[in-house]
Amino acid sequence: MLNPISLAFKKAKSEKRPALVTYTVAGDSSKKQSLEILKSISNYADILEVGVPHNTPVADGGQIQTSAYRAIKNGIKMNDIFQIVRDYKKNKNSKPIIFMGYYNMIYQYGKNNFIKNCKKSGVNGLIIVDLPWPENKIFSKHCKKNSINFIQLLSPTTSNKRLKMITKDSHDMIYYISMLSTTGGKLKVSPKKILSNYNEIKKISPKKNCVIGFGITEKTISNFKKTDGLVVGSQICREITRSLNNGQNPVINVSKMVSRLRKKIS
Amino acid sequence: MRLKKGIPVIDQGDKLGFWGGKFGGNFVPETLKKPIEDLEIQFNKLKNDKNFIKERDKYFRNWIGVPTRLIKLNNLTKKVGGAQIWSKVVSDANGGAHKIYNATVHCLLAKRSGKKVIIGDTGAGYAGKMLSMAAKKFGLRCKIFMGAKDIKRQQPNVKAMKKNGADVIPVYSGSQTLVDAVSECMRYWVANCDTTAMCVGSTVGPAIFVRICGWSTSQISRELKVQLLNEFGNIPKKVKLYNCVGGGSSSFGFWNEFMDYDKKQVEFIGVEAGGPAKSKRHAAPLTYGSKIGILHGAAQYVNQNSDGQIEETESISAGLDYPGISPLHCFLKDTKRARYTAASDEEALKAYQIVTKYENLRPSLEPSHAFSVAIKDAKKLSKDTIVIINSCGDAYKDRGILEKKLGKKYVKSN
Numbered sequence: 196m197l198n199p200i201s202l203a204f205k206k207a208k209s210e211k212r213p214a215l216v217t218y219t220v221a222g223d224s225s226k227k228q229s230l231e232i233l234k235s236i237s238n239y240a241d242i243l244e245v246g247v248p249h250n251t252p253v254a255d256g257g258q259i260q261t262s263a264y265r266a267i268k269n270g271i272k273m274n275d276i277f278q279i280v281r282d283y284k285k286n287k288n289s290k291p292i293i294f295m296g297y298y299n300m301i302y303q304y305g306k307n308n309f310i311k312n313c314k315k316s317g318v319n320g321l322i323i324v325d326l327p328w329p330e331n332k333i334f335s336k337h338c339k340k341n342s343i344n345f346i347q348l349l350s351p352t353t354s355n356k357r358l359k360m361i362t363k364d365s366h367d368m369i370y371y372i373s374m375l376s377t378t379g380g381k382l383k384v385s386p387k388k389i390l391s392n393y394n395e396i397k398k399i400s401p402k403k404n405c406v407i408g409f410g411i412t413e414k415t416i417s418n419f420k421k422t423d424g425l426v427v428g429s430q431i432c433r434e435i436t437r438s439l440n441n442g443q444n445p446v447i448n449v450s451k452m453v454s455r456l457r458k459k460i461s
Numbered sequence: 462m463r464l465k466k467g468i469p470v471i472d473q474g475d476k477l478g479f480w481g482g483k484f485g486g487n488f489v490p491e492t493l494k495k496p497i498e499d500l501e502i503q504f505n506k507l508k509n510d511k512n513f514i515k516e517r518d519k520y521f522r523n524w525i526g527v528p529t530r531l532i533k534l535n536n537l538t539k540k541v542g543g544a545q546i547w548s549k550v551v552s553d554a555n556g557g558a559h560k561i562y563n564a565t566v567h568c569l570l571a572k573r574s575g576k577k578v579i580i581g582d583t584g585a586g587y588a589g590k591m592l593s594m595a596a597k598k599f600g601l602r603c604k605i606f607m608g609a610k611d612i613k614r615q616q617p618n619v620k621a622m623k624k625n626g627a628d629v630i631p632v633y634s635g636s637q638t639l640v641d642a643v644s645e646c647m648r649y650w651v652a653n654c655d656t657t658a659m660c661v662g663s664t665v666g667p668a669i670f671v672r673i674c675g676w677s678t679s680q681i682s683r684e685l686k687v688q689l690l691n692e693f694g695n696i697p698k699k700v701k702l703y704n705c706v707g708g709g710s711s712s713f714g715f716w717n718e719f720m721d722y723d724k725k726q727v728e729f730i731g732v733e734a735g736g737p738a739k740s741k742r743h744a745a746p747l748t749y750g751s752k753i754g755i756l757h758g759a760a761q762y763v764n765q766n767s768d769g770q771i772e773e774t775e776s777i778s779a780g781l782d783y784p785g786i787s788p789l790h791c792f793l794k795d796t797k798r799a800r801y802t803a804a805s806d807e808e809a810l811k812a813y814q815i816v817t818k819y820e821n822l823r824p825s826l827e828p829s830h831a832f833s834v835a836i837k838d839a840k841k842l843s844k845d846t847i848v849i850i851n852s853c854g855d856a857y858k859d860r861g862i863l864e865k866k867l868g869k870k871y872v873k874s875n
């Protein structure tokens with residue numbers, strides 16, 4: 196049987212569109228609200244990345260940092276994040292969940308304990324920003340054994356030789372970072388160039404589901420319709436910040452935004 | 462875990478960059494793998510290249526000004542009444558602190574790799590000031606990331622950076638100090654690593670930065686060894702080397718050449734920042750038993766909560782105000798080659814007063830931490846013990862803080 200992440204890609208493919216992957220930070224702006232957001236966007240998104248907030252992120256831009264600091268300030272702890280996923284997974288309409296975060300959070304939790312709790316609470320995949328290949332070899336094997344998709348990252352600086360080795364060690368899903376940027380940067384490379392790199396990856400590794408992230412927004416997303424999947428993060432985090440600043444309900448606004456994103460690639 | 466003899470400590474890491482199998486490494490985003498690998502290849506080649514060493518030594522000699530003095534503090538020795546107290550006045554170096562060695566080497570590397578821009582972090586402002594000086598010297602554009610809190614408390618160095626033509630970029634996230642400046646600098650590098658070189662201001666960060674910095678500051682102990690031989694005819698039987706430890710670059714450089722000596726002969730004492738006496742916060746992960754964690758690309762002892770969030774630090778000295786510590790020092794601690802302790806804000810200030818009262822030397826707040834412990838220890842030590850403190854920074858940058866804490870008479874007008 197296919198794992199839930201691969202199934203989500205399969206379903207999107209059958210509808211002739213990329214899978215829509217969202218990123219929101221756990222606990223932003225509160226435990227309850229971040230859970231509400233996950234529930235409401237499940238009507239439009241195919242896979243949900245849940246950011247594990249960390250206070251010394253080396254690859255996050257301003258919007259995601261703001262969300263993460265807000266969540267940490269509101270007291271979010273690792274165990275709360277697992278609880279959010281458990282509660283979320285009680286829904287009928289629940290989607291695959293991918294944790295995205297930094298390695299120290301896992302290291303302090305204890306690697307085995309972390310994977311065990313991922314499995315128990317229903318986390319389907321992990322993206323660890325600062326655990327690259329080959330440093331992640333042992334850990335990713337351990338994830339696989341526990342049916343958790345360890346998602347390898349590729350970037351424009353990844354050499355072809357390295358790309359082959361990484362994809363060989365990857366599971367069903369891989370993540371292509373569109374450009375040299377932290378999250379939330381403006382798309383500074385042409386979509387054409389990004390797609391050509393993407394196609395290069397697909398040529399080398401046709402069976403893996405490859406998503407593109409960084410710089411994907413309502414404005415840019417329709418350029419990438421012919422891909423396996425697309426990740427939108429910073430724009431959603433910014434929408435939460437904007438809603439809070441304007442005294443509006445982030446759950447409704449984010450849900451509307453994700454619905455618009457979905458329309459643009461359908 | 463063992464320290465090997467005959468191999469430079471910077472080269473004792475394993476294939477993945479871990480010292481003692483667990484400190485250091487490369488916990489970096491995929492995007493940085495390539496630029497880091499490029500830098501590793503370049504550095505591994507050049508550090509054994511005679512022409513490169515010659516070039517380095519030329520700039521060290523003619524531009525940085527080596528050697529910095531080794532002086533006996535006669536009055537202080539008499540006053541304390543125990544061991545002989547000496548100081549290596551590293552603040553003699555061009556720019557006023559040891560940060561110039563690493564900055565110069567990084568600019569030489571950046572030039573050779575054809576980069577036009579170099580970026581760096583800074584806490585006390587010395588790393589930034591030196592990088593801005595070296596960048597100017599070598600015709601590179603320069604951007605310095607500095608916590609907004611540090612910008613306020615280290616104005617003289619901020620002015621110097623700007624005068625040298627560097628962009629000083631204030632960092633408002635987190636505690637607005639060094640830890641956030643390093644994060645922001647690394648983030649900038651992630652987004653610009655194709656055109657930009659990065660200099661990390663201490664022996665921290667991904668393994669290659671730890672190695673380059675340690676290699677650069679080792680100039681200090683190379684000089685010291687020669688100076689000791691000139692002064693005593695041999696390396697004395699009992700030498701104790703005191704150094705403040707923030708990220709650990711000056712201390713590592715002060716000790717490196719003596720690594721293979723028995724610690725009974727040449728002992729290393731690292732002094733971390735204990736923070737205000739009344740506060741629970743500190744910047745002393747080795748002294749107060751912080752757990753191993755990952756910060757800025759490297760595994761190290763680091764102040765953090767049980768969840769893995771990095772904790773805010775507190776210290777009167779911006780240069781020591783960092784929650785982590787070089788993997789090299791974690792390694793030296795666990796192999797027991799060095800010992801580590803802390804001095805509080807108040808103790809550092811008191812040491813500053815004592816030193817400036819008896820000697821014509823004005824250590825900045827960072828080395829004042831080391832002076833504090835050295836003076837206390839020296840009292841109990843025999844007259845044939847040679848206590849040497851690395852005075853790695855000048856108090857000029859701290860004049861605002863010193864004036865506030867101690868009054869005007871402690872601040873000379875220059």
Ligand SMILES: Cc1ncc(COP(=O)(O)O)c(C=O)c1O
Binds near residue numbers: 825827828
């Ligand atoms: C004068 C001085 N001493 C010490 C330090 C601490 O850094 P490190 O431990 O890398 O020498 C700094 C850092 O800014 C400094 O400016």
